[in-house]
Amino acid sequence: xxxxxxxxxxxxxxxxxxxxxxxxxxxxxxxxxxxxxxxxxxxxxxxxxxxxxxxxxxxxxxxxxxxxxxxxxxxxxxxxxxxxxxxxxxxxxxxxxxxxxxxxxxxxxxxxxxxxxxxxxxxxxxxxxxxxxxxxxxxxxxxxxxxxxxxxxxxxxxxxxxxxxxxxxxxxxxxxxxxxxxxxxxxxxxxxxxxxxxxxxxxxxxxxxxxxxxxxxxxxxxxxxxxxxxxxxxxxxxxxxxxxxxxxxxxxxxxxxxxxxxxxxxx
Numbered sequence: 001x002x003x004x005x006x007x008x009x010x011x012x013x014x015x016x017x018x019x020x021x022x023x024x025x026x027x028x029x030x031x032x033x034x035x036x037x038x039x040x041x042x043x044x045x046x047x048x049x050x051x052x053x054x055x056x057x058x059x060x061x062x063x064x065x066x067x068x069x070x071x072x073x074x075x076x077x078x079x080x081x082x083x084x085x086x087x088x089x090x091x092x093x094x095x096x097x098x099x100x101x102x103x104x105x106x107x108x109x110x111x112x113x114x115x116x117x118x119x120x121x122x123x124x125x126x127x128x129x130x131x132x133x134x135x136x137x138x139x140x141x142x143x144x145x146x147x148x149x150x151x152x153x154x155x156x157x158x159x160x161x162x163x164x165x166x167x168x169x170x171x172x173x174x175x176x177x178x179x180x181x182x183x184x185x186x187x188x189x190x191x192x193x194x195x196x197x198x199x200x201x202x203x204x205x206x207x208x209x210x211x212x213x214x215x216x217x218x219x220x221x222x223x224x225x226x227x228x229x230x231x232x233x234x235x236x237x238x239x240x241x242x243x244x245x246x247x248x249x250x251x252x253x254x255x256x257x258x259x260x261x262x263x264x265x266x267x
Contacts, residue, residue: 042088054084089246101221110203126189
C-alpha cells in the first residue's frame with residue numbers, strides 16, 4: 001500500500017469532529033515506502049501500556065479452540081512478547097485507523113477476569129477436603145497438592161458453607177487462570193472452579209487471530225459504547241494484519257458509527 005497525503009478538507013473534518021476519528025484506507029503521511037514497524041523498537045512506556053493486553057492475548061491464544069499450542073498454566077514469555085510486538089507495531093504504524101484505536105479511542109482489552117486467582121467450591125464430604133477445613137495447606141490428594149506446589153499457589157481464603165467449602169487460590173505471578181480452574185475442576189470433590197472478576201461492566205476489546213501459519217495475524221480492535229455499564233449496545237471494529245516482522249497492513253473498518261467522546265463517557 002502506498003502512502004498518500006490527506007486533502008486539507010479531510011484534515012479539517014477531523015479537527016471539527018474532535019474525538020470522532022477521521023478514517024480512511026490510506027496512511028496519514030506521505031512517501032512511497034510501505035508502512036512498517038520493526039519488532040522490538042517500541043519504547044518501554046509503550047510496551048508497558050500494552051502489558052496487560054499482551055498477557056491476555058497470549059492466554060487467549062493458548063486457550064483458543066484452534067490453537068496449535070497446548071494450553072498451559074504458565075504463560076510462555078515468548079508468546080507474550082509476540083503479542084506485545086503486534087500491538088506496538090499497530091500503534092507505531094501511520095494509518096489513520098491505527099491512530100483511531102491507539103490515540104483517539106485508546107483501545108485496551110476490558111477483560112475483568114483475574115489473572116492471579118481462582119475460586120473453588122469443594123464438597124465438604126470429600127475426604128481430602130478435611131485438610132483445608134482444618135486450615136492445612138496440603139490435602140493428601142496428589143492432583144490438588146501437585147497444583148499447589150508446582151505453581152507456588154497460596155490458599156488466601158476459606159469460607160465454610162452448609163455443604164460446601166469456598167476456597168480462594170492465589171498466585172503471586174500472572175498465570176493462565178482459566179486453565180488452572182479447569183485443572184482444579186477435573187478433580188473429584190471440586191464442585192465448581194471459576195475465575196473471579198475484578199469488576200463489572202463491559203467495554204473495548206482486542207482480538208488476535210492467527211492466519212494460517214504462525215507468521216501472520218489478524219488484529220481486530222473493538223471500540224464499544226452505549227450502555228457499557230452493563231452490556232455495550234454499539235461497537236465499531238478496526239482490522240489490521242501484522243506479520244512476524246511487524247509489518248502492518250490496514251484491512252477495514254466496520255460496525256456502528258464512530259462514537260463521540262460524550263458517547264464514550266456515557267455509562
